[in-house]
Amino acid sequence: MRLGTVIGRVTLSQSIEALRGARWLVVSPFNRQHFQQGSEPLNLITSEPSLVVYDNLGGGVGDTIGFVEGREAASPFDPPIPIDAINAALVDETFYTPKQDA
Numbered sequence: 001m002r003l004g005t006v007i008g009r010v011t012l013s014q015s016i017e018a019l020r021g022a023r024w025l026v027v028s029p030f031n032r033q034h035f036q037q038g039s040e041p042l043n044l045i046t047s048e049p050s051l052v053v054y055d056n057l058g059g060g061v062g063d064t065i066g067f068v069e070g071r072e073a074a075s076p077f078d079p080p081i082p083i084d085a086i087n088a089a090l091v092d093e094t095f096y097t098p099k100q101d102a
Contacts (some may be wrong), residue, residue, distance in 0.1 A: 001066045001088055004029040006059050010052055018081045023055040025087065027067060042054040064091040 005048075008026035015022070020053035028050045054073070059065045073086040 002029055003034075003066055003098060004051075004062045005092065006054075006061050006065060007011050007050060008061060009080065013077050016081070018077070019054075019083075023058075025053045025055045025059055025065070027053045027065065027085075030079060049082055051085055053085040053087050054083045057087050057090055059087050059090055065089060 004027040007028045010024035010026060012024070013017075029048050031048055051069075053067045054067070055065075056066045057065075066088050067085050068088050069085045073083050074081055076086065077083075
């Protein structure tokens with residue numbers, strides 16, 4: 001699972017029947033710098049490419065989410081459908097204590 005910030009939503013004009021009514025989020029994945037900044041405000045946009053994530057939990061713009069990619073993203077559906085990432089968790093807070101150099 002990876003963490004990221006929701007930076008937008010996607011509206012489709014056409015989709016396959018299995019995805020009709022689905023919600024889609026544009027997510028900016030966290031990178032190492034997000035965690036090393038500590039309590040400083042996070043920049044929502046990173047240099048990493050953003051991705052589109054299927055959402056059935058109700059994530060909104062500005063929320064931090066946990067998402068999974070690849071085969072695991074399609075496995076909740078029967079039969080598997082063509083999605084690359086799914087929202088698996090809405091994250092309230094993150095805590096990170098960097099390892100101290102000895």
